[in-house]
Amino acid sequence: MKKKFLTLTIIFLVLTSELIGQNLDGIWLSSYTLETTKKHIPHRPDSVFKKAYLILDFIDNENVIFKPLGNKKEIKKYSVDKNKIQIRIENDLIKGEFSEKEIILILEETEEYIIKAYLNKITPSSLITAQIPDTTLFFNSSWSIESEPKTENYGVKFNFLDKDSLDSLDKNIVLIIKNKGLYGYTENGNYNIDFYKNHFFIGILNRHTIEENVYHFYKLENNIFYAETYENFYSFKDPPKLSKIKIHKTEYLTTKQQKDLESKLKGKWKAINNPIPFDSISSNYKKLENQSFELIFKESNDFELIKKGILVNENLKVPETVIIKGKWEISKTGNYIKLKPNDSWEKYITIEKLSNDNLKIFYDVETLEENSHFSSRTLIELTK
Numbered sequence: 001m002k003k004k005f006l007t008l009t010i011i012f013l014v015l016t017s018e019l020i021g022q023n024l025d026g027i028w029l030s031s032y033t034l035e036t037t038k039k040h041i042p043h044r045p046d047s048v049f050k051k052a053y054l055i056l057d058f059i060d061n062e063n064v065i066f067k068p069l070g071n072k073k074e075i076k077k078y079s080v081d082k083n084k085i086q087i088r089i090e091n092d093l094i095k096g097e098f099s100e101k102e103i104i105l106i107l108e109e110t111e112e113y114i115i116k117a118y119l120n121k122i123t124p125s126s127l128i129t130a131q132i133p134d135t136t137l138f139f140n141s142s143w144s145i146e147s148e149p150k151t152e153n154y155g156v157k158f159n160f161l162d163k164d165s166l167d168s169l170d171k172n173i174v175l176i177i178k179n180k181g182l183y184g185y186t187e188n189g190n191y192n193i194d195f196y197k198n199h200f201f202i203g204i205l206n207r208h209t210i211e212e213n214v215y216h217f218y219k220l221e222n223n224i225f226y227a228e229t230y231e232n233f234y235s236f237k238d239p240p241k242l243s244k245i246k247i248h249k250t251e252y253l254t255t256k257q258q259k260d261l262e263s264k265l266k267g268k269w270k271a272i273n274n275p276i277p278f279d280s281i282s283s284n285y286k287k288l289e290n291q292s293f294e295l296i297f298k299e300s301n302d303f304e305l306i307k308k309g310i311l312v313n314e315n316l317k318v319p320e321t322v323i324i325k326g327k328w329e330i331s332k333t334g335n336y337i338k339l340k341p342n343d344s345w346e347k348y349i350t351i352e353k354l355s356n357d358n359l360k361i362f363y364d365v366e367t368l369e370e371n372s373h374f375s376s377r378t379l380i381e382l383t384k
Contacts, residue, residue, distance in 0.1 A: 023098060023099070024058040024080070024085075025058060026057075026058070027121070027122045028056040028057070028058075028103055028119040028120065028121055029053065029055055029122045030052050030053055030054040030119045031051070031052070031118055031119070031120060031230045031239075032049050032118055032230065032232075032239055032240045033050050033107065033115055033118070034048070034049055034115070034116050034118065034239070035047065035050070035113055035114070035115045036115075036116075037112060038111065039112065041112065045237070047237075048236045049238060049239050049240065051212065051213075051232065051240050053069040053201075053203070053212075053214045054068050054117065054119070055067040055069065055073075055122075055196055056119060057196075058078070062079065063075050063076070063077065064076050064077075064078045064087060066087070066089065070192045070203065073196070076088055076089060080098075083098055083099065084096070084097055085097065085098050085105075087105070094107065101120065101121070102119065102120055104116055104117070104118055105117045118239070122199065122216065123216070123228060124218065125197075125198045125199045125200075125217075125219070126218065126219050127198045127200060127218065127220060131220045132217075133200060134193075135163075135193055138160040138202075139160060139162055139163045139172075140160065140163075141159075141160050142158070142250045142252060142332075142333045143158045143247055143248065143249055143250065144156075144157045144247070144250045145157070145158075145246070146245060146246040146247070147245040151231060151245075152213075152231035153229065153231065153245055155178050155179045155180040155184070156178050157176075157177040157179075157250070157333070157335065158174050158177070158191075158204065159175040159177060159336075160172070160173075160174045160191070161173045167188070167190065167207075169190070171190040172191060173189070174190065174191045175187070175188065175336070175348070176188075176189045176204065176206055177335055177336055177350060178350075179350060182379055183379070184362035184379070185208075185348075185364070186336040186349070187206055187207070187208040187209075187348070188206075188208065189205055189206045189207055189208075190204075190205045192205070199216060199218065200218075201215065201216055201217070202215050202217070213229050213231075215227045215228070215229045215245070216228050217247075223248060224246050224247070225248065226245075227244075227246070228242055228243065228245065229242075229243055229245065253334045257334065258330060258332065261330050261334055261354060262330055264354055264355065265297050265330060265337070265359070266298065267296075267297060268294065268296045268384060269294065269297075269359050269383065269384055270292070270293070270382055270383060270384075271292070271293035271380050272381050272382065272383055273379075273381055274293075275363070275365050275380040276288065276293055276309055276365055277366075277374060277376035277378075278367060278368075279367070279374050283367075283369060283372075284313065284369070285318070285369075286312050286313050286314070287311075287312050288312070288368065289310045290310050291307075291308065291309035291368075292308040293365070293380065293382075294306040295359075301327050301329065302326070302327060302328070303325070303326060303328040304325050305325075305339070306321070306323050307321070307323075307368060308320070308321045308368075309368050320368040320369070324339075324341050324344075325341070325342055326339060326340045327339075327340040328340070334351070335350065336348050336349060337349040337351065337361075347363075349361045349362070349363045350362040350363070356384075358382075358383060359381070359383070360379060360381050360382075361380050361382070362377060362378070362379055363377070363378070363380055364376070364377045365378060365380070
């Protein structure tokens with residue numbers, strides 16, 4: 001009887017081990033963390049979702065590869081008990097639970113809050129070694145994303161600068177261009193490339209919003225990469241959702257095409273809408289009247305940006321004029337203009353439309369008031 005019981009126990013343990021292996025087998029990728037407060041704290045939300053990226057690869061019943069994206073992989077010890085899991089990280093023990101579809105790890109817990117990381121099995125990759133891109137593929141190149149209109153990545157293009165173009169932190173620069181018709185921008189970012197087995201990742205950090213998107217490449221077909229990323233529309237109230245996208249390399253303009261755009265752009269342009277922002281709540285004035293916004297692109301590649309208006313407060317009217325001068329150049333992609341002001345850092349104008357007598361742009365316009373940091377990114381329509 002004891003022998004039979006021992007045999008059944010061994011069979012049960014083997015089956016349990018196989019079941020655990022089936023549940024945890026494969027590569028897992030974290031999509032987000034959730035910070036939940038245990039008690040209400042004034043001026044602090046009860047829950048905050050943030051994107052977070054970490055790879056776990058369970059290689060056997062006691063070892064797991066632990067790899068934050070962009071960092072070296074490390075082998076850690078783990079153990080399971082039913083649906084509970086523990087991972088030993090240095091002197092800490094990360095606890096959590098798992099199912100066939102999800103792993104939830106407790107990263108930090110205090111009397112005030114708890115932070116959990118959520119991981120899902122990664123989409124299998126069909127990339128072979130020869131198809132996995134390296135850093136050189138992105139230097140001095142432009143890439144466009146295809147996605148559904150209601151997704152965060154709709155209308156996004158990346159312009160990766162050459163390998164010698166580094167920011168103040170000595171990191172490679174990517175320009176993030178978004179054009180959704182009524183909303184757009186061109187902003188500076190950094191990027192980080194990573195690999196794991198036949199999976200390829202690129203992380204794009206927007207330096208303006210301090211928001212990072214990581215794209216997981218898993219398929220190449222007809223020179224188009226199939227990828228996925230988590231999106232939350234810059235909201236911290238809802239968990240990021242997985243979005244499938246396509247991304248492909250786009251050619252730069254020819255010299256003739258770039259010259260044609262420059263020729264159309266040169267001249268004096270005046271806004272036909274009112275793009276200069278005014279916030280009566282934070283302003284010392286009641287309203288802004290007779291505003292004017294002009295852009296002059298000269299043959300010498302000098303530019304002038306002229307903002308005018310009258311600030312009104314009771315019976316007081318204060319005329320204000322702001323003039324910014326510097327150099328300009330149109331990008332090799334044709335979708336943005338780089339401004340190099342004489343007394344400040346580079347600025348970018350996103351081109352929505354350019355013809356001989358009509359120009360539509362997205363630009364972050366600052367208020368006319370001195371020492372005010374209020375600005376508005378808006379669609380500006382100009383005519384010659």
